[in-house]
Amino acid sequence: MATVKFSIYRYDPDKDDKPYMQDISVELEPIDRKLLDAMVKLKAKDDSLAFRRSCREGVCGSDAMNINGKNGLACLTDMDSLAQPIVLRPLPGLPVVRDLIVDMTQFFKQYHSIKPYLINNDPAPERERLQSPEDREELNGLYECILCACCSTSCPSFWWNPDKFVGPAGLLAAYRFLADTRDQATNERLDNLEDPYRLFRCHSIMNCVDVCPKGLNPTKAIGKIKDMMVRRAV
Amino acid sequence: MNIPVHKYDAVIVGAGGAGLRAAIQLSEAGLKTAVLSKVFPTRSHTVAAQGGVAASLGNSEEDHWHWHMYDTVKGSDWLGDQDAIEFMCRKANEVVVELEHYGMPFDRLDNGKIYQRPFGGHMSNFGERPVRRSCAAADRTGHAMLHAMYQRNVKANTQFFVEWMALDLIRDVDGTVLGVTAMEMETGEIHIFHAKATLFATGGAGRIFHSSTNAFINTGDGLGMAARAGIPLEDMEFWQFHPTGVAGAGVLITEGVRGEGGILRNSSGERFMERYAPNAKDLASRDVVSRAMATEIKEGRGCGPNKDYVLLDITHLEPATIMKRLPGIREIAIQFAGVDPIKTPIPVVPTCHYQMGGIPTNYSGRVVIPQGGDYNVPVMGFYAAGECACASVHGANRLGTNSLLDLLVFGKSSGETMVDDIKAMPASHRELPKDAADLSLARIARLDGQKSGENVHEVRLAMQRTMQGHAGVFRFKNLLAEGVEMISQVEERVKRTEIKDKSQVWNTARTEALELENLIEVAKATMVSANGRTESRGAHVRDDAVDTPEHPDGRNDQEWLKHTLWFRDGNRLDYKPVNMKPLTVETIALKKRAY
Ligand SMILES: Cc1cc2nc3c(=O)[nH]c(=O)nc-3n(C[C@H](O)[C@H](O)[C@H](O)COP(=O)(O)OP(=O)(O)OC[C@H]3O[C@@H](n4cnc5c(N)ncnc54)[C@H](O)[C@@H]3O)c2cc1C
Ligand code: SF4
Ligand code: SF4
Ligand code: FES
Numbered sequence: 001m002a003t004v005k006f007s008i009y010r011y012d013p014d015k016d017d018k019p020y021m022q023d024i025s026v027e028l029e030p031i032d033r034k035l036l037d038a039m040v041k042l043k044a045k046d047d048s049l050a051f052r053r054s055c056r057e058g059v060c061g062s063d064a065m066n067i068n069g070k071n072g073l074a075c076l077t078d079m080d081s082l083a084q085p086i087v088l089r090p091l092p093g094l095p096v097v098r099d100l101i102v103d104m105t106q107f108f109k110q111y112h113s114i115k116p117y118l119i120n121n122d123p124a125p126e127r128e129r130l131q132s133p134e135d136r137e138e139l140n141g142l143y144e145c146i147l148c149a150c151c152s153t154s155c156p157s158f159w160w161n162p163d164k165f166v167g168p169a170g171l172l173a174a175y176r177f178l179a180d181t182r183d184q185a186t187n188e189r190l191d192n193l194e195d196p197y198r199l200f201r202c203h204s205i206m207n208c209v210d211v212c213p214k215g216l217n218p219t220k221a222i223g224k225i226k227d228m229m230v231r232r233a234v
Numbered sequence: 235m236n237i238p239v240h241k242y243d244a245v246i247v248g249a250g251g252a253g254l255r256a257a258i259q260l261s262e263a264g265l266k267t268a269v270l271s272k273v274f275p276t277r278s279h280t281v282a283a284q285g286g287v288a289a290s291l292g293n294s295e296e297d298h299w300h301w302h303m304y305d306t307v308k309g310s311d312w313l314g315d316q317d318a319i320e321f322m323c324r325k326a327n328e329v330v331v332e333l334e335h336y337g338m339p340f341d342r343l344d345n346g347k348i349y350q351r352p353f354g355g356h357m358s359n360f361g362e363r364p365v366r367r368s369c370a371a372a373d374r375t376g377h378a379m380l381h382a383m384y385q386r387n388v389k390a391n392t393q394f395f396v397e398w399m400a401l402d403l404i405r406d407v408d409g410t411v412l413g414v415t416a417m418e419m420e421t422g423e424i425h426i427f428h429a430k431a432t433l434f435a436t437g438g439a440g441r442i443f444h445s446s447t448n449a450f451i452n453t454g455d456g457l458g459m460a461a462r463a464g465i466p467l468e469d470m471e472f473w474q475f476h477p478t479g480v481a482g483a484g485v486l487i488t489e490g491v492r493g494e495g496g497i498l499r500n501s502s503g504e505r506f507m508e509r510y511a512p513n514a515k516d517l518a519s520r521d522v523v524s525r526a527m528a529t530e531i532k533e534g535r536g537c538g539p540n541k542d543y544v545l546l547d548i549t550h551l552e553p554a555t556i557m558k559r560l561p562g563i564r565e566i567a568i569q570f571a572g573v574d575p576i577k578t579p580i581p582v583v584p585t586c587h588y589q590m591g592g593i594p595t596n597y598s599g600r601v602v603i604p605q606g607g608d609y610n611v612p613v614m615g616f617y618a619a620g621e622c623a624c625a626s627v628h629g630a631n632r633l634g635t636n637s638l639l640d641l642l643v644f645g646k647s648s649g650e651t652m653v654d655d656i657k658a659m660p661a662s663h664r665e666l667p668k669d670a671a672d673l674s675l676a677r678i679a680r681l682d683g684q685k686s687g688e689n690v691h692e693v694r695l696a697m698q699r700t701m702q703g704h705a706g707v708f709r710f711k712n713l714l715a716e717g718v719e720m721i722s723q724v725e726e727r728v729k730r731t732e733i734k735d736k737s738q739v740w741n742t743a744r745t746e747a748l749e750l751e752n753l754i755e756v757a758k759a760t761m762v763s764a765n766g767r768t769e770s771r772g773a774h775v776r777d778d779a780v781d782t783p784e785h786p787d788g789r790n791d792q793e794w795l796k797h798t799l800w801f802r803d804g805n806r807l808d809y810k811p812v813n814m815k816p817l818t819v820e821t822i823a824l825k826k827r828a829y
Pocket of ligand 4: 060063
């Protein structure tokens with residue numbers, strides 16, 4: 001058993017005038033390998049600590065938070081990788097609802113704004129639409145996004161213009177459909193992004209790439225969209 | 235108290251695979267539909283499904299829905315209803331192709347068709363040899379599928395209530411279902427959703443066990459709500475233990491790993507499945523493999539310092555194959571087992587995975603209950619689909635990839651049934667009973683007012699340990715009887731849980747306490763049903779029902795070829811016949827199950 005120290009951002013609008021940092025420690029067993037395991041133990045001690053979690057295996061995207069200054073998923077963060085006290089804060093740049101829970105409305109609004117669905121107006125064939133393995137491979141590194149928001153909430157351009165800049169997660173999704181040989185709305189999708197803010201606020205700072213827990217690369221996808229715009233213009 | 239009421243044609247509780255598939259049907263038919271979910275739709279646990287979805291597309295080799303049907307009946311140990319099974323297997327190609335049209339990024343064969351891999355229990359030509367039937371997107375099939383269906387719903391403008399928790403089912407004096415009460419998690423407010431048709435698609439309840447592949451949110455809320463409203467639960471003794479959960483962590487390693495050539499080994503490195511299932515070997519049905527593993531461990535051939543796990547070996551596969559077909563598995567092994575499977579085998583143990591039982595339905599998605607001598611009378615206005623429902627296609631043991639198929643087929647058929655039923659109903663809603671929200675309000679008031687009560691975390695742990703110890707892979711007569719006692723003691727503690735958090739805003743302590751009230755209903759149903767069934771069948775194997783010539787493997791068709799129905803009221807059991815009559819083909823006759 002080892003005692004681990006935490007410093008956690010706490011705010012309950014029902015009773016707190018303003019946010020504060022709570023110092024709290026917890027006894028852990030060797031099987032508590034991940035930060036989420038430790039947080040579940042913390043919550044058994046203080047049931048008022050509020051955070052989202054579900055799958056505990058890095059696929060649902062619920063438990064994104066700011067961990068020792070860097071965005072990540074609690075369920076994929078190894079306890080031995082963290083210096084103490086472990087400082088936990090909500091994802092930056094989005095309104096805090098309570099403790100580590102942020103209001104994700106703006107994030108999803110941007111995701112929805114890129115029409116995140118396949119558009120193909122041909123009559124549906126009886127069988128599957130064909131796609132070569134190579135064309136399918138173009139979707140790797142794009143379709144795996146879990147919408148955790150680690151990237152967008154570490155992006156300075158998204159902090160300043162969350163209502164106007166689509167942000168790395170939304171743009172990654174936009175490229176996922178642009179890259180799909182089955183999709184027919186290429187022009188419409190590019191028109192939708194041809195705007196000083198929606199796409200072009202990205203200054204390739206790469207914070208997004210740095211934090212993505214699934215190892216995805218939104219900056220690269222953004223670059224490819226920009227290429228497509230250029231190619232379309234000539 | 236003034237409770238806000240929202241009026242909809244249809245209310246769907248749950249936005250996993252089943253709920254989203256049904257929602258597409260309703261939204262595209264232009265009906266006013268509300269979909270409630272405890273989490274943002276793409277965070278539902280369907281997202282974790284790895285291996286694939288079954289369909290006899292025959293893209294790599296000859297296949298036929300009739301063979302798939304045979305495998306499913308056999309896999310179910312003949313407890314599945316053959317009408318529903320035929321329905322599902324015949325519909326498989328259609329729903330998988332639709333999913334592809336929605337944009338699902340399936341892996342592809344060189345000819346551009348959907349990639350298919352072998353999976354446990356799926357065979358060609360009525361049980362001869364493994365067949366490639368599982369349609370996959372790498373080892374992230376559930377993720378790809380859930381996102382594709384959410385995206386289709388965005389296109390169809392479905393109205394979601396995200397982070398709303400349904401609390402109780404509303405029924406009037408005739409028993410007709412009129413919707414649900416629900417709590418907005420952000421504000422703690424209770425609202426009523428008043429509907430002409432209500433669908434439960436709330437997923438599984440694997441969290442009744444201590445070691446589980448299920449997410450934290452899989453707490454059987456739909457089952458708890460149904461049970462409290464007087465609806466029986468069917469075949470709850472049947473829980474699937476997946477052979478390959480990561481030892482210690484519970485996280486799943488898909489059977490697709492064995493489909494790609496992975497091998498299970500004991501402490502001497504032996505491929506022990508050759509002894510238990512000479513034909514299908516590592517790809518035998520899940521209950522068979524789990525029991526073989528448990529036997530190896532029990533007889534001292536487990537691995538590790540405590541000899542308490544076996545090894546899943548893929549070190550003989552090409553690293554390129556692993557990177558291409560099983561990238562997510564490699565990530566999981568590194569993250570949760572601390573090994574890179576390209577170089578080192580993965581420690582695995584049988585882990586609670588899937589509930590075969592649930593809310594009794596027919597293949598159109600209608601909830602059915604016994605009434606006046608008829609066992610399958612529809613409950614007006616009430617539908618269920620997905621893991622919370624029991625159609626019953628999985629019977630005593632589900633085949634891998636048949637659950638994602640179940641979500642698609644029965645999500646769609648329940649949606650279609652609801653559309654038809656709503657169109658046939660009068661324009662105005664039936665009147666809500668005056669006491670529609672009383673039960674939910676009383677539950678919340680009890681929790682808020684509880685003094686010197688029990689700690690939610692501890693009571694839940696007591697329940698999970700009891701289930702694990704008394705209703706696991708192997709079951710024992712005396713332990714089951716004891717388990718029934720112990721679970722009813724835990725139930726008394728559940729009635730007295732206390733939370734310290736009194737906030738109205740995002741009170742997750744309250745959510746967990748309410749979830750525990752659902753879990754305990756599922757735990758009771760499981761223990762009591764398992765105690766009642768004195769044979770061995772599929773995933774339910776007892777020490778006092780042994781292999782004899784009249785009862786091969788302890789299965790007793792003379793007495794036990796029937797579905798269990800558990801009623802919350804009085805903890806009572808009843809039984810109903812298995813439907814052995816398919817829709818168009820001949821009955822798949824009873825036979826000893828061997829792989
Ligand atoms: C790790 C893992 C891997 C798997 N792999 C495969 C596979 O490869 N192939 C296969 O066929 N099957 C697989 N399965 C099984 C299959 O994934 C599940 O059975 C299936 O996804 C369940 O889907 P569902 O729609 O019924 O429920 P879920 O996806 O669990 O969704 C339940 C929904 O209900 C909502 N909900 C629950 N309670 C409430 C409430 N009170 N109020 C409001 N909303 C509520 C939740 O928020 C969620 O949206 C796997 C299962 C696991 C755990
Ligand atoms: S690369 Fe672009 S999207 Fe990514 S953090 Fe930088 S500005 Fe944001
Ligand atoms: S791109 Fe990565 S960090 Fe961004 S939302 Fe998707 S998974 Fe999360
Ligand atoms: S809990 Fe699902 S991503 Fe961490």
